Amino acid sequence: MVAVRATMFHLNSPMPAAATPWFELPHAPAPGTVVGTLADFADGAATMAELVSAAGSPPFKMLVLRQGDQVHAFANRCSHFGVPLAARQAQLIYTPLKSLTCNVHYARYAWRTGACEAGECDGEALSPVPLVLDAHGALRVGCAPDAAAFKTTP
Template structure:
């Protein structure tokens, strides 16, 4: 396992602050996923870009979940493109590089070289305006 994966989501580079609006609830299929890329601000000189913060938002009858878009096995994105993301609603989400399979409800690895580890969860809530935000 990549040691950098063990850190809490808010300690990862360019993690969004609590209260950050991610997207409208209506932007996520009722039973499906949405991938988000939160671009980092440029450095003080204004010309160098930092790596973006990548999220996967899962929506189902049981609610909204968000995970850092990074496989617990090797630290690569679960998928670079939404159309390549492998998932079974309310059951699992998989890495399309290593095919590690994670439980939908808690991100726990069910199958693959990261068995016993988990995706990094990001707490989210839905505000009064129907926006998904980063929760405390």
């Protein structure tokens, strides 16, 4: 597999407060789950992807942001209040290649890093989801790091 450039925190650097790791969220997909192909995500767009991990379970919703051959993915969960940034694609508020905004409390997050830029999310960030590009061109959820390797800010 070839890694697609995705936003991730370094294992030994502190994660911003309230950034629950994606793999600890309900219905998180297993590593290797297919998200789509690069062509499925428009360049400069934020696209909501829904991944079903088991029959009958609610989907895991994530946001896939494409910038050329770079892809950034985040769990669809506002770090400020734990609600989805948007319930469906049509409600997703973003400025292409710049930021994502929660449509509930209007917290604004940086496109590439998911770090809070404005609103009541100061010092927090979205939860990044690693993606890899396999030899057949499929974008897949990357491996979840060992949770013990993450240091969180109290």
